[in-house]
Amino acid sequence: MDTSDLPAPQGERHILAAEEELRLEVGFQKQSICQIIVLKGSCELQGVELATNKPYQFTDGGLKLALFTWHGCVVDVQCDESLMEISYTSDETACNIAFVNTHAQLEALRDEAAASSGEGPRVLIVGPTESGKSSLTKTLIAYATKLGRVPLWIDLDPADNALSVPGTMAVCPMDREVVQVELFATTGIPHGTAAPLVLWHGNTEISPDLFRAQVTALGKKIDARMQTDDWARSSGIIVNTNGWIQDEGYQLLLHTVTALRITVILVLGHDRLYSMMKSALKKQDESIKVIKVPRSGGVVSRGKEFIRQHRSRSVKRYFYGDTVESAPQGSTGHSSSASTRVPQLTPFLAHVKFDQVTAYKFASMSLSASLLPVAAAQTTESVQLVEVSDLASLQHKVVAVCHPQAVAAYQTSKKAKDLYESGVAGFCVVERVISDTETLHLLSPCAGSLPSYTLLVGDLTWME
Structure with missing residues (x-):
């Protein structure tokens, strides 16, 4: 792609060919700023298109991003060299095509539901820890809202809830206004865009009995909402899960299928889980579609320290919001040329x-x-x-x-x-x-x- 008509690079310049992906990993550091600008062409972050010539600034680091382009683009990334752990371009992006094909199949089901006043697809995304479940969830949400759909995003992962603070399970109606680059790059609903329904699980680890009770309750609340909103009903739901797929964790997945009346299951990067789900649901309900989706080559494991800081940022964002630029007032009452970044909320x-x-x-x-005191009620x-x-x-x-x-x-x-x-x-x-x-x-x-x-x-x- 020709760059002769572009200004001098701001930071590190990346020129991507069609169907390539720029993968970035940035470490945590308070008050740091990482800036991304698309100068030419187009690219998307987990289904959300970045505007051309708009600087996207992310503070405090802690980023693991993949910018994908269908037709090629030029991207400048400005970040402290000590924070940029790795940045590289990859052409192993077959999973993005699989994601679009999956979206097309879900759209066909939504069109059919809208025409018949029926229910849209109820999608459950499953797979082991660090397999790309959250990325696929966000991508499908972004593609659906881009077409005017209003699916419910349900996050059943208390360890890394994308809609609220850690230790919760949440449901949020999504639309174009809510889906933003900043949301998909970090975590948490941006201030003033939407109000999720949040249940307190109290722990980043799954408590099986509590999980069953809360998922059952969520299923009833979702059904009640769908009865009063035809467009939401035809748009369906998309459910992100935690990575517990063994033993009791697998049984909790089957309970989720029943409680939320799931109709489509997407299995990421795990042949054994795909086979188990297909066999179990064939006996239970043959109408449920179980589809195997390839895992992205850009999926990386996050260390314990990264996860700890990621959770801390999620809590901080709930109280303080994002950071925004503020021009300090001089003694004359006029804004000075210097600017600082301050919390959005107080x-x-x-x-x-x-x-x-x-x-x-x-x-x-x-x-x-047998363990209760005498005459005590069970x-x-x-x-x-x-x-x-x-x-x-x-x-x-x-x-x-x-x-x-x-x-x-x-x-x-x-x-x-x-x-x-x-x-x-x-x-x-x-x-x-x-x-x-x-x-x-x-x-x-x-x-x-x-x-x-x-x-x-x-x-x-x-x-x-």
Whole structure:
């Protein structure tokens, strides 16, 4: 591709031929900026097209990106050399063609559903850890919204939830306004674009009984929403899963198929799982399509430290948003030429007395009758909540604030599921515990009182 008419390179210049992919890996560093500009041609990040001559800036590093072009492009990448771990161009991009073909098949099902007022495809994406499930999910979401569809994006991976903070499972209606390059490059819904329904799982590891209960609850909520929205119903759902595919993890996948009434299963890079799913579902429901999708050569494993920092950034983004440029005011009142980057949002610190708060944590599953005290009733719920008596132990904990309607239902029924199967109102972090005055200092995204003072506690902690 001719570059003679282009300005001097800004950073590292990459010239991509048709159907090539630029793969970048950038390490974490606070206050750092990585800038990407498409100068000529076109390319996309997980299905989202980048605008020409628009600088896309990503702060604090921690990027693993793949920019794919159908017809060729010129891209400048400006980044600190010490942060750029690797950047290279690859022509092993057959998976991108497979992704487009998969999208075309799903679109045919959506057209058929829209014509008959029926249900669109309910897609489940499965595969081992670090196999590219999230990338395929985002690509299919981006292609669908580009055509005006409004599919539901469901993320059932509490270890790396793309829609909310870690330790959650979430559902979000997607459209063109929500699908942005910044969302797909990092994680979390950009501020002011959409409001996902979020259930608190409380841990980055899967709790099987809790997972079953929450997925079943999500299935009922999704069905209720689809009944009132014809266009959403024909657009269908796309479900991203965690990488637990062995033993009980495999059984949880089968439960998800039933609970969410899945009609299409995409298996990424795992022949054994493909064979197992195909055999099991042939006995259960032959109408469910099981399709094997090739794994991208650009998929890389993330180390423990990268995952830790990635999760920390996800929590920080919930409270502070992205960073934006701010021109400081000079003494004369005019903006100076220098600019700094500041948080998009300003969280607030709420001071709450111990006696105002009721905090619950997930307990062991229900005991057998032989282990219960004499005359004690056996619970019918497999997941239980117990009240946290030592609030001083909540230091640095991420806590979920229960929705007032869920609290009211729980106070009436005394059933724990009314809390953990309901969408939460939001999250706080216990910044500090003052035992002398029995006060909690809660970092809150909003000023004023909390929606409720009933909190769910898990194992997730965060400190800036």
